Amino acid sequence: MTETARTTTQSTAQSTGRTARGPGARGVEELPLHMQRVGFDPAPELGAIRDGAGVRKVRTPFGLEAWLVTRWSDVREVLGDAGRFSNEWQGAFRPPGMPERSPEEIARLRAGNLLAFDPPAHTRLRRMLTPEFTGRRMARLEPRVREIVDQHLDAMEQAGPPADLVADFALPVPSLVICELLGVPYGDRAEFQRRSARLLDLSSPMDERMRAQEEQRDYMAGLVARERAEPGEELLGMLVREHGEELSTDELIGIANLLLIAGHETTSNMLGLGTLALMDHPDQLALVRDDPDAIGPAVEELLRWLSIVHSGTIKSATGPAEIAGQPIAEGELVMLSIPAANRDTALLEDPERLDVRRGALGHVAFGHGVHHCLGAPLARMEMRIAFPAVLQRFPDLRPAGEDRRFRSFNVVYGMESLPVTWGGA
Amino acid sequence: MGALRADRGVCIGAGMCVMTDSAVFDQDDDGIVVLLEEDPDTDGKVRAAVDACPSGALSITED
Numbered sequence: 001m002t003e004t005a006r007t008t009t010q011s012t013a014q015s016t017g018r019t020a021r022g023p024g025a026r027g028v029e030e031l032p033l034h035m036q037r038v039g040f041d042p043a044p045e046l047g048a049i050r051d052g053a054g055v056r057k058v059r060t061p062f063g064l065e066a067w068l069v070t071r072w073s074d075v076r077e078v079l080g081d082a083g084r085f086s087n088e089w090q091g092a093f094r095p096p097g098m099p100e101r102s103p104e105e106i107a108r109l110r111a112g113n114l115l116a117f118d119p120p121a122h123t124r125l126r127r128m129l130t131p132e133f134t135g136r137r138m139a140r141l142e143p144r145v146r147e148i149v150d151q152h153l154d155a156m157e158q159a160g161p162p163a164d165l166v167a168d169f170a171l172p173v174p175s176l177v178i179c180e181l182l183g184v185p186y187g188d189r190a191e192f193q194r195r196s197a198r199l200l201d202l203s204s205p206m207d208e209r210m211r212a213q214e215e216q217r218d219y220m221a222g223l224v225a226r227e228r229a230e231p232g233e234e235l236l237g238m239l240v241r242e243h244g245e246e247l248s249t250d251e252l253i254g255i256a257n258l259l260l261i262a263g264h265e266t267t268s269n270m271l272g273l274g275t276l277a278l279m280d281h282p283d284q285l286a287l288v289r290d291d292p293d294a295i296g297p298a299v300e301e302l303l304r305w306l307s308i309v310h311s312g313t314i315k316s317a318t319g320p321a322e323i324a325g326q327p328i329a330e331g332e333l334v335m336l337s338i339p340a341a342n343r344d345t346a347l348l349e350d351p352e353r354l355d356v357r358r359g360a361l362g363h364v365a366f367g368h369g370v371h372h373c374l375g376a377p378l379a380r381m382e383m384r385i386a387f388p389a390v391l392q393r394f395p396d397l398r399p400a401g402e403d404r405r406f407r408s409f410n411v412v413y414g415m416e417s418l419p420v421t422w423g424g425a
Numbered sequence: 426m427g428a429l430r431a432d433r434g435v436c437i438g439a440g441m442c443v444m445t446d447s448a449v450f451d452q453d454d455d456g457i458v459v460l461l462e463e464d465p466d467t468d469g470k471v472r473a474a475v476d477a478c479p480s481g482a483l484s485i486t487e488d
């Protein structure tokens with residue numbers, strides 16, 4: 001995950017009937033096993049490992065070898081034990097093709113990235129951020145989330161069908177919600193969104209995306225400087241007010257960037273893929289549309305069934321370990337298959353089926369352990385508002401056309417675009 | 426049945442417990458877990474919350 005994912009080619013599987021594989025156009029022969037899917041489902045091979053040996057040695061996208069862990073209980077165990085399975089090795093690793101960077105530069109880019117630290121350095125940052133995601137904070141954001149959702153639905157309705165649910169809804173809504181969360185001023189938002197859209201636009205060349213990333217980082221640096229001078233009421237202002245002395249400017253920039261990276265594309269892809277999954281299951285779509293109590297469990301089930309984050313961060317064993325009977329040597333890398341774990345019969349019965357009525361907790365779509373998604377309360381709130389709102393606005397929403405543009409070679413699985421239509425069109 | 430314990434030093438404030446059983450769990454202003462009941466029934470929802478807690482802050486000691 002990581003810089004890594006951006007340096008290589010992106011690919012798309014054009015249809016559900018085919019395993020999503022990399023094109024090899026720019027050096028990727030085959031999509032790494034943990035990213036392989038058939039439509040909504042993890043590649044059959046991942047399930048076969050889970051139901052067989054449990055772990056397998058695989059090649060990561062950058063040529064490193066790692067043990068891929070697939071069973072629900074083993075995945076929970078690895079994620080639950082940051083002492084034995086460390087995230088901190090990543091600071092030292094430079095993916096091939098990335099520019100050479102000095103130790104100072106690396107430390108600067110790593111500052112504030114919770115995922116790049118183990119306790120206690122991780123605990124220090126996490127403790128400062130936790131208060132920003134409590135039920136109370138979420139309740140304060142909720143009316144703004146509703147407004148943002150409604151504005152985008154209004155625009156879609158006014159323009160009339162067909163629409164691209166990804167470009168017109170799933171991408172802009174979470175981006176604006178992050179603006180609200182961080183405290184990006186209104187006047188900056190249009191530009192902020194254009195930059196994030198460029199950053200996430202897979203069709204644009206990598207150097208263009210890298211440039212957008214640099215610009216976004218520069219913007220965050222400016223924002224942090226303004227918040228330092230005059231702290232606002234939102235997350236960055238609160239952090240400055242409460243922890244301004246302990247947090248370096250690089251850390252504040254890193255935190256803002258991490259929240260954008262980890263909170264934008266993830267929620268976007270859940271909204272896009274989740275809507276398509278519901279359109280494929282009309283009875284379940286009707287339930288989510290018509291029954292206000294259905295959405296809570298439905299969001300959990302969609303998170304589980306879609307498991308959009310393929311793997312989460314790669315860990316390094318701090319000492320000899322054993323997973324599913326396989327000895328792991330100190331220093332060996334361990335990665336996880338979140339989709340395979342979330343379709344383990346140890347988690348729930350009949351795991352291959354989508355059933356929004358059940359909504360079991362205990363899935364690992366948000367991870368587990370100390371790095372469990374910080375933004376989970378916000379992501380849940382956004383999805384609980386957005387899915388019913390889309391379906392109530394367009395009760396007969398359906399795909400426009402047969403083509404399904406899944407995107408595979410990314411940290412998170414999703415749709416490149418999702419043409420939809422409604423009404424008589 | 427056993428006794429419910431919450432280790433506030435371990436809690437990461439993910440709020441899963443509150444989501445699972447808001448009669449027994451709450452979060453303080455820092456997002457850290459607080460127990461609303463001294464000695465709740467540790468079957469059912471409370472056990473589900475203990476299992477769902479990502480940080481391992483919650484436990485039920487069998488006695």
Ligand code: HEM
Pocket residue numbers: 001002003005006087090113115116199200213261262265266309312313409410411412
């Ligand atoms: C140690 C852990 C991680 C590190 C150091 C890391 C760092 C990075 C960096 C440096 C980038 C390049 C883009 C940028 O900086 O703007 C990136 C891209 C990205 N990361 Fe991570 N990341 C980590 C984990 C995660 C996790 C857990 C998620 C999701 C939950 C995530 C989601 C993304 C996404 C969606 C992108 C854009 C991917 C793309 O362009 O294909 N990252 N990450």
Ligand code: HEM
Pocket residue numbers: 114115116126178181258259260262263264266267270308309311312313314364365366367368370371372373374375376378379
């Ligand atoms: C449905 C949407 C989302 C999904 C599926 C998701 C998934 C995940 C996963 C799997 C991890 C753990 C990664 C690992 O252990 O390597 C993670 C971590 C994280 N997520 Fe999310 N996420 C979502 C939305 C958000 C949002 C909206 C935000 C913030 C605004 C956010 C912020 C973070 C942060 C900061 C971390 C790192 C936490 C830490 O290291 O302590 N995420 N997320």
Ligand code: SF4
Pocket residue numbers: 431435436437438439440441442443450452456457458477478479480481482483
């Ligand atoms: S679920 Fe666990 S980590 Fe989350 S708030 Fe409750 S006790 Fe803390």
